[in-house]
Structures are given as C-alpha cells and as structure tokens.
Amino acid sequence: MGNSQRVIGFYDVPMWKSIDEEAWAIQQCDNCQEHRYPPAPICQNCLSFDATWRTLKGTGTVVSTCVFHKKYFDDHVPPYTCAAVRLDEGPIVVVNLVDPTPEDGAIDKRVEILYERHEQGMLPKVRFSA
Ligand SMILES: [Zn+2]
Structure with missing residues (x-):
C-alpha cells in the first residue's frame, strides 16, 4: 500500500x-x-x-475530530484520529491526534504539537496538553 x-x-x-x-x-x-x-x-x-x-507557539484547541478505521497508508495504521485544531495564532490545521479520545470527547480540549519522524521527514501531530 x-x-x-x-x-x-x-x-x-x-x-x-x-x-x-x-x-x-x-x-x-x-x-x-x-x-x-x-x-x-x-x-x-x-x-x-x-x-x-x-x-508557532505549538498550542491550540480541538475543533473537531474524525477516526479513520480503514487503512490507506502503511505508516498510518488504523484506527487513528485526525483533528481540526484552531491554533492559538488563529488558523485551523488538520493533524493527527496521537492520544485516544476521552469519554467526554476531544472538542474544546487543549493540545500541543509534537513531531514524528516519517520516511520523508518530520510530521507534525498533536497530543492533549497536561
Ligand atoms: Zn494582511
């Protein structure tokens, strides 16, 4: 694939x-x-x-999420979550959310950017902030 x-x-x-x-x-x-x-x-x-x-400051707030259950790429093993995140600077970006979605949902939760090495270089993702 x-x-x-x-x-x-x-x-x-x-x-x-x-x-x-x-x-x-x-x-x-x-x-x-x-x-x-x-x-x-x-x-x-x-x-x-x-x-x-x-x-970027590296922080933002989750606007929306979507869980992918189908495998499209070998380096994205399902299930994985994509999140629309409003950066503190204003724009909305779509990135992978590495943490599982909490029972009360992810919307309005604070996240921070992390970087994951892929074959072509680094890929920005987010995780929930402490
Ligand atoms: Zn302008």
Missing part, C-alpha cells in the same frame, strides 16, 4: 523546512498581522503580499 506522501506546493517549502526542524512556522501578514494558513502569496484578510514566517 505504501507510505503517505507529503504534498508540497510552491508556497509550502519554507513551512515543511520548519517542520523538519521541529519548529513549525506559518506566515504572518506584515500589514495586518493575521496569520496565514495554508501558505499563500497574499493575505486573505488585506491582500498584502508582505509576510514573515513565524514559529
């Missing part, structure tokens, strides 16, 4: 480099200060072209 493959677009290269260094960075608009994700050439808020890559 093979391992999952990163999909790296033209604007994504600095982000994946930062992830490989275990310091996930996303763009922050130099004009309106809004954080931008996924990486893009212009700000979705003010249309400015100017942005600076900023390392």
Whole structure:
C-alpha cells in the first residue's frame, strides 16, 4: 500500500523546512498581522503580499475530530484520529491526534504539537496538553 506522501506546493517549502526542524512556522501578514494558513502569496484578510514566517507557539484547541478505521497508508495504521485544531495564532490545521479520545470527547480540549519522524521527514501531530 505504501507510505503517505507529503504534498508540497510552491508556497509550502519554507513551512515543511520548519517542520523538519521541529519548529513549525506559518506566515504572518506584515500589514495586518493575521496569520496565514495554508501558505499563500497574499493575505486573505488585506491582500498584502508582505509576510514573515513565524514559529508557532505549538498550542491550540480541538475543533473537531474524525477516526479513520480503514487503512490507506502503511505508516498510518488504523484506527487513528485526525483533528481540526484552531491554533492559538488563529488558523485551523488538520493533524493527527496521537492520544485516544476521552469519554467526554476531544472538542474544546487543549493540545500541543509534537513531531514524528516519517520516511520523508518530520510530521507534525498533536497530543492533549497536561
Ligand atoms: Zn494582511
């Protein structure tokens, strides 16, 4: 079945480099200060072209989760959980949640980013914060 493959677009290269260094960075608009994700050439808020890559604090809040029970890739053994996480910087990212979902659910729980080595490099995931 093979391992999952990163999909790296033209604007994504600095982000994946930062992830490989275990310091996930996303763009922050130099004009309106809004954080931008996924990486893009212009700000979705003010249309400015100017942005600076900023390392994330590494924390956020779970917005939604989904458990995969079917095996799609050899390096993602089911069951595994994907979570939509609102980063403290604002944008929502979809990442794997490594912890089991508690009985009272995962929504609104605090999480922190961790990094897991895969064949192509590091992959950001989240776990519940203490
Ligand atoms: Zn802006």
